[in-house]
Amino acid sequence: MKYPVLEDAELRGRKVFLRTDLNVPIEDGRIADDTRIRAIIPTITYLLDHGASLIIASHLGRPGGTIHPELSLAPVADRLAELLGKKVSFAPDCIGARVNTLAASLEPGGILLLENLRFHPEEKEDDIDFARKLASNSDIYVNDAFGTIHRSHASLTGVPRVLRGGYIGLLVQKELKVFVEMLSSPARPFSLLIGGAKVSDKIPVIENLLPRLDNLMIGGAMAFTFMKEMGLNIGTSLLERDRLGAARKLFNDAEEQGVDIHLPADIVIAPSAGRPDLAQTVRADAIPDNMAGLDIGPRTVEEFGKIIRKSSTVVWNGPMGVFEIPPFDDGTRGIAMILSEVTGNGTVTVVGGGDSVRAVVEAGLEDKITFVSTGGGASLKLLQGAVLPALVLLGGGKQ
Ligand code: AMP
Numbered sequence: 088m089k090y091p092v093l094e095d096a097e098l099r100g101r102k103v104f105l106r107t108d109l110n111v112p113i114e115d116g117r118i119a120d121d122t123r124i125r126a127i128i129p130t131i132t133y134l135l136d137h138g139a140s141l142i143i144a145s146h147l148g149r150p151g152g153t154i155h156p157e158l159s160l161a162p163v164a165d166r167l168a169e170l171l172g173k174k175v176s177f178a179p180d181c182i183g184a185r186v187n188t189l190a191a192s193l194e195p196g197g198i199l200l201l202e203n204l205r206f207h208p209e210e211k212e213d214d215i216d217f218a219r220k221l222a223s224n225s226d227i228y229v230n231d232a233f234g235t236i237h238r239s240h241a242s243l244t245g246v247p248r249v250l251r252g253g254y255i256g257l258l259v260q261k262e263l264k265v266f267v268e269m270l271s272s273p274a275r276p277f278s279l280l281i282g283g284a285k286v287s288d289k290i291p292v293i294e295n296l297l298p299r300l301d302n303l304m305i306g307g308a309m310a311f312t313f314m315k316e317m318g319l320n321i322g323t324s325l326l327e328r329d330r331l332g333a334a335r336k337l338f339n340d341a342e343e344q345g346v347d348i349h350l351p352a353d354i355v356i357a358p359s360a361g362r363p364d365l366a367q368t369v370r371a372d373a374i375p376d377n378m379a380g381l382d383i384g385p386r387t388v389e390e391f392g393k394i395i396r397k398s399s400t401v402v403w404n405g406p407m408g409v410f411e412i413p414p415f416d417d418g419t420r421g422i423a424m425i426l427s428e429v430t431g432n433g434t435v436t437v438v439g440g441g442d443s444v445r446a447v448v449e450a451g452l453e454d455k456i457t458f459v460s461t462g463g464g465a466s467l468k469l470l471q472g473a474v475l476p477a478l479v480l481l482g483g484g485k486q
Contacts, residue, residue: 090263090478090482091252091253091254091481092255092260093137093257093260098137098138099138101140102140102224102225102226102227103141103227104142104144104224104228104250105143106144106145106228106229106231106232106243107127107130107144107231107256108127108145108232108233108234108461109123109124109127109163109167110123110145111123113147113148113162117162118166123461126258127256128171129257129258131167134229135173138196139227140198142193142201143198145200146205148205149205150203152208152209153206158203158205160200160201160203161177175199176193177199178199178201178202181202181203182217182221183220187224190225204242209241210240210241210242214245215249218244218249221242222246222249227254228250228252228253228254229256230253230255230259231259232259233461233465234461236465236475236478237473238477244477248480252481258461262462266460266466266470267469270470274435275400276301276302276399276400277299277400277402278304279296279300279304279401279403280304280391280401281404282308282406282443283404283440284307284309285327286309286312286333286334290337291472296402297340297341297344297346300344300346301345301398302346303347306351306418307406307407307408308325308380309405310383311324312334313338313350314371316331316338317350321380322374322377322378323377323378324374324379324380324381349390349394352386353368353386354370354374354380355367355383355384355408355415356375357381360381368384371387381408382407382416382418383407383408385417387418388407388417392421392425395425399434400437401434401436401437403426403438403439403443404439404443404470405443406442406443407419410442410446420450423450434457437456438456438460439466439470440460440466441463447459
């Protein structure tokens with residue numbers, strides 16, 4: 088599905104309600120990481136260059152519908168002004184008389200940042216009256232909040248209802264190009280590498296991509312549910328027992344559709360994640376009863392690597408082990424290295440999902456991957472092929 092883009096919008100002299108994701112970490116009143124603010128600059132510049140004035144909205148943290156001064160967006164307004172080299176006015180609330188006055192006095196090219204949307208419980212409740220108030224000073228809606236685009240909150244689904252549609256910003260456009268356009272006709276062979284812990288989250292991803300897939304590699308805690316279903320002993324490794332049936336169905340579907348499934352050949356085990364000093368590597372069919380599998384072993388990294396090297400497109404979601412605790416991060420790091428290496432040789436590599444993104448960033452390999460998604464939950468939903476109401480509503484104001 089194609090969504091309206093900024094190029095389609097008549098912006099000159101209009102006031103734009105720009106929903107962003109400026110949910111940055113703030114420590115002692117200071118912004119610890121401004122990546123999300125920087126990410127939105129191209130969209131802001133585009134809108135200003137085309138003659139719009141901006142009313143920018145975002146959430147920050149989880150204030151739970153009440154005012155938490157430490158979760159104010161005020162420091163973000165200052166940082167935004169610094170990065171743009173322009174004045175950014177800050178409204179002490181996101182709705183109400185003060186906001187209306189500030190918005191009314193906004194000159195063409197002016198910027199007003201609203202206070203944290205989640206200081207009001209109505210934001211998360213997708214309250215339509217609240218959405219009307221949010222929208223009341225704007226002519227056009229633009230959504231560039233990729234990190235929260237899978238949510239149905241007033242600023243994401245209510246405002247486009249009120250303003251009868253809207254546009255995606257440049258950041259969302261870039262993400263959708265990968266997750267919707269590219270993954271609907273990927274260069275083959277196409278391989279999916281899936282890990283992490285939540286089988287229930289990941290099975291819909293696999294099912295969605297299966298018709299276009301050539302190889303499926305499964306690592307992380309996920310793998311143990313599949314290994315158990317194959318009749319292997321998995322010791323005390325994580326198991327989603329109620330997903331064994333889903334794992335069996337997936338084996339059958341993959342076989343029917345000619346997709347090769349690859350499970351770990353060796354596993355790094357320990358009595359628990361808290362005993363990295365007792366880590367050892369065993370064959371996947373030799374996990375003792377009292378041990379848990381906590382990472383893929385070096386032989387698995389090598390075997391998955393062979394498949395990755397033969398692929399033209401690789402999508403990765405979910406870490407290969409408990410990557411937060413060394414040495415259980417070796418598998419995840421090894422895979423990240425291989426992905427960066429094949430990207431240099433022309434393979435399209437996509438990393439989506441919070442923890443695998445974190446692993447790539449921590450390994451300093453972010454710039455060596457074709458596309459690293461900025462939104463964990465949103466990219467997971469898109470990989471699952473889910474229809475996101477916040478996007479659908481941009482097409483034209485239907486309730
Ligand atoms: P998810 O959100 O489903 O991608 O899961 C990410 C989490 O899976 C991370 O916190 C990892 O520590 C965890 N994880 C990955 N592999 C294992 C494993 N073998 N055993 C336990 N937890 C794991």
